[in-house]
Amino acid sequence: MREKLERIAGLVRKEFKQLFRDERMRRMIFVSPILQLIIFGYAVSTDVRRVSLFVVDHDHTQASRALVDALTAGDYFRVVGRSDRTSDIADALDHGHATAALQIPPHYARDLQTAVSRGFQGGEGAHVQLVVDGTNSNVATIALGYAEQIIRTHGLGQLGVTITPPVDLRERAWFNPALVSRNYNIPAVIGTIMLMMSLMLTSLAVVRERELGTLEQLMVSPLTPGELIAGKTIPFGIIALFDLVVITAVALAWFHIPFLGQAPLLMLAAFLFLLSALGMGLLISTVSNTQQEAFLTTFFTMLPVMMLSGFMFPVTSMPKAFQWFTLLNPLRHYLEIVRAVFLKGAGFTALWPQFATLAGVGIAVVSIAASRFHKTVQ
Amino acid sequence: MAFNHRRMIAITRKEFIQILRDKRSLVLAFVLPVFMLLMFGYAITWDVRDIATVVADQDHTASSREFIDAFAASGYFHMKGRIATAADAPPLFDRGAAKLALVIPPGFERDLTHGHGAPVQALVDGADANTATIVLAYVRSTAQTFAQRVVLQGRTMPVPIVTESRVWYNEELASRNMIVPGLVATIMMIISAMLTSLTIAREWERGTMEQLAATPVSRYEVVLGKLIPYLAIGFLDVTITSLMGVFVFGVPFRGDVGLLAGLTFLFLVGAMGLGIFVSAVARTQLVATQLAMLVTYLPAFLLSGFMYSLDVMPRALRLISFLFPARYFLVVTRGIFLKGVGIEVLWLQAFFMVVFATIGLLLAVRAFHKDLD
Numbered sequence: 001m002r003e004k005l006e007r008i009a010g011l012v013r014k015e016f017k018q019l020f021r022d023e024r025m026r027r028m029i030f031v032s033p034i035l036q037l038i039i040f041g042y043a044v045s046t047d048v049r050r051v052s053l054f055v056v057d058h059d060h061t062q063a064s065r066a067l068v069d070a071l072t073a074g075d076y077f078r079v080v081g082r083s084d085r086t087s088d089i090a091d092a093l094d095h096g097h098a099t100a101a102l103q104i105p106p107h108y109a110r111d112l113q114t115a116v117s118r119g120f121q122g123g124e125g126a127h128v129q130l131v132v133d134g135t136n137s138n139v140a141t142i143a144l145g146y147a148e149q150i151i152r153t154h155g156l157g158q159l160g161v162t163i164t165p166p167v168d169l170r171e172r173a174w175f176n177p178a179l180v181s182r183n184y185n186i187p188a189v190i191g192t193i194m195l196m197m198s199l200m201l202t203s204l205a206v207v208r209e210r211e212l213g214t215l216e217q218l219m220v221s222p223l224t225p226g227e228l229i230a231g232k233t234i235p236f237g238i239i240a241l242f243d244l245v246v247i248t249a250v251a252l253a254w255f256h257i258p259f260l261g262q263a264p265l266l267m268l269a270a271f272l273f274l275l276s277a278l279g280m281g282l283l284i285s286t287v288s289n290t291q292q293e294a295f296l297t298t299f300f301t302m303l304p305v306m307m308l309s310g311f312m313f314p315v316t317s318m319p320k321a322f323q324w325f326t327l328l329n330p331l332r333h334y335l336e337i338v339r340a341v342f343l344k345g346a347g348f349t350a351l352w353p354q355f356a357t358l359a360g361v362g363i364a365v366v367s368i369a370a371s372r373f374h375k376t377v378q
Numbered sequence: 379m380a381f382n383h384r385r386m387i388a389i390t391r392k393e394f395i396q397i398l399r400d401k402r403s404l405v406l407a408f409v410l411p412v413f414m415l416l417m418f419g420y421a422i423t424w425d426v427r428d429i430a431t432v433v434a435d436q437d438h439t440a441s442s443r444e445f446i447d448a449f450a451a452s453g454y455f456h457m458k459g460r461i462a463t464a465a466d467a468p469p470l471f472d473r474g475a476a477k478l479a480l481v482i483p484p485g486f487e488r489d490l491t492h493g494h495g496a497p498v499q500a501l502v503d504g505a506d507a508n509t510a511t512i513v514l515a516y517v518r519s520t521a522q523t524f525a526q527r528v529v530l531q532g533r534t535m536p537v538p539i540v541t542e543s544r545v546w547y548n549e550e551l552a553s554r555n556m557i558v559p560g561l562v563a564t565i566m567m568i569i570s571a572m573l574t575s576l577t578i579a580r581e582w583e584r585g586t587m588e589q590l591a592a593t594p595v596s597r598y599e600v601v602l603g604k605l606i607p608y609l610a611i612g613f614l615d616v617t618i619t620s621l622m623g624v625f626v627f628g629v630p631f632r633g634d635v636g637l638l639a640g641l642t643f644l645f646l647v648g649a650m651g652l653g654i655f656v657s658a659v660a661r662t663q664l665v666a667t668q669l670a671m672l673v674t675y676l677p678a679f680l681l682s683g684f685m686y687s688l689d690v691m692p693r694a695l696r697l698i699s700f701l702f703p704a705r706y707f708l709v710v711t712r713g714i715f716l717k718g719v720g721i722e723v724l725w726l727q728a729f730f731m732v733v734f735a736t737i738g739l740l741l742a743v744r745a746f747h748k749d750l751d
Binding site (some may be wrong): 025 | 402410414417422423424426427430468472473490495496497498499500501502504505506508510512514515519522524525538539541547551552553555556568572576583660662669672675679685686689691692695698712713717719
């Protein structure tokens with residue numbers, strides 16, 4: 001047993017030496033995850049703020065200016081251009097200079113005045129046209145909602161009497177009151193960065209030995225295949241776990257993401273997740289003969305794992321068949337756990353199904369990889 | 379040494395043979411884009427539909443039922459059942475069993491008919507801020523529609539200003555129309571780098587670089603010669619994925635095919651130049667793959683405007699995003715597919731891609747040169 005451990009330790013040492021010998025590799029392992037987190041952390045925001053608005057005002061009255069002011073008073077819209085010609089709207093939206101455009105027709109002030117003087121007698125008042133670039137359907141939906149609400153409120157404000165709307169809607173967002181999308185997305189960035197790194201390192205490390213012919217040398221050494229697997233994956237496990245802890249700490253400190261849950265739960269999730277990741281890497285190495293093949297296969301695996309994880313696109317919106325399919329995806333479970341622990345402060349009682357599935361997937365992947373590895377080595 | 383196109387073609391032929399022999403690369407180069415587009419085109423969506431909704435109706439009147447029916451009929455909400463009080467909602471959010479809870483307090487009908495402003499509470503699971511924001515937008519508009527129908531003492535709510543809203547380019551606001559052209563760009567960015575990033579590092583590691591160095595080919599000939607076969611593959615990929623986008627997913631194609639082809643060419647040269655550069659700098663395949671992943675994978679998705687609007691990013695990050703060619707090509711594919719715009723709009727992207735392609739190629743040649751010395 002003692003010898004066994006010593007043999008594994010020897011391989012681990014060799015692996016560490018090999019990795020850290022290359023300065024670029026050192027940087028890639030320790031600096032790049034942090035750098036990536038900071039860069040992408042700023043990128044992953046879906047908050048709709050400061051929507052660029054193009055204004056075509058045919059009315060040129062105090063009333064029309066007041067409407068534009070009402071739209072830009074909050075943080076939701078900013079005017080990026082003005083003009084008198086309707087055709088300029090198409091130009092601004094085509095070029096992407098503006099995401100939305102507001103057209104105020106002539107006689108706006110007059111129509112509004114008529115409506116106001118009619119007061120509660122009902123009927124419609126002044127009309128304005130709002131055009132939104134629908135390319136990004138989410139931004140368009142949200143911007144439309146904001147604009148319509150601001151214009152409606154502004155219109156009612158012109159009546160001069162306070163009006164109680166029939167329904168008084170009181171909204172409350174649970175877990176994330178300010179609805180900051182970054183809080184939800186940064187844990188996903190962490191998971192993706194770590195998955196990419198550990199998958200790539202493990203899959204290539206084994207294949208590299210095979211390609212360079214040093215795998216035979218290892219095989220004639222007294223190492224058993226089990227020891228070989230352990231010695232090959234432990235270093236990456238240690239590095240990845242270390243990186244994961246560091247970038248999670250950076251995420252908390254740098255981006256001030258609320259952390260309501262328990263740290264040990266997060267560690268357990270990290271451990272199980274890395275188990276799956278390393279297992280996948282090992283599995284890829286057993287089906288690849290060259291580093292290029294391993295690289296391509298990793299690429300091929302990463303895409304669906306990332307896209308079908310709920311990182312960018314909610315799993316619950318996918319067709320049922322795909323939802324079932326994603327149960328196999330360790331990243332999906334990891335993200336669910338991490339997001340719930342971060343934002344909801346969820347405990348083990350709420351998350352045990354995710355933990356169980358993640359553990360199941362991890363053990364399955366590692367066992368398949370190990371048994372395949374045995375065969376390829378023998 | 380003068381540029382000789384025959385020597386370049388010889389390199390191209392060698393590279394072609396090598397690609398054809400490498401079955402996995404070949405299969406991945408053609409199957410991957412198709413597979414990915416099919417899978418993601420069907421699976422991923424940003425549309426928020428069937429919002430799992432629970433209701434606490436504490437009023438039990440005709441009006442409260444009408445209010446709930448308005449939500450059920452809107453098509454956005456999937457009524458999952460009843461709860462007693464607002465306190466029942468968070469545990470359901472925890473388990474992911476509901477996204478939205480509507481709480482109608484007692485006295486809703488009374489307040490409504492007396493014009494006191496009947497309070498209704500909308501609790502939303504805010505963890506996913508994006509979904510939550512859209513859910514709230516739907517809640518507001520449904521409640522507004524309901525309120526508009528309410529007749530208070532013989533009169534409805536006045537509407538002094540009517541907003542006539544129109545959506546351009548993606549009239550039905552389907553996220554697929556934004557995702558599919560985006561995928562064409564991001565997948566191509568990744569494939570381009572994947573294919574080219576190993577070409578030179580592999581020669582180094584296998585020791586064939588010395589052989590290549592010993593032959594009378596210039597670095598320009600090598601880099602261009604290696605680029606051409608991949609360009610051909612990439613071009614075919616864009617053609618296939620674009621056709622699929624239009625015919626399988628029904629994404630509108632409103633622009634000019636010729637323009638798309640020309641800009642695709644520019645994009646591929648830039649993206650593949652970047653891959654070859656990475657390959658030349660890295661020297662080992664392990665480092666090359668890590669580098670290639672780093673400069674293409676996440677940037678293609680996160681810094682290109684594919685999902686996350688560049689407008690709201692900090693200025694520094696917007697500047698960084700100019701370093702990744704997927705950003706330009708994404709504007710191109712969406713512009714040509716959805717907006718149907720021409721070069722008069724896309725010239726700036728075209729200009730950036732020319733600059734990028736030139737710099738990418740020169741860097742690749744330079745980096746390659748250093749290796750040979």
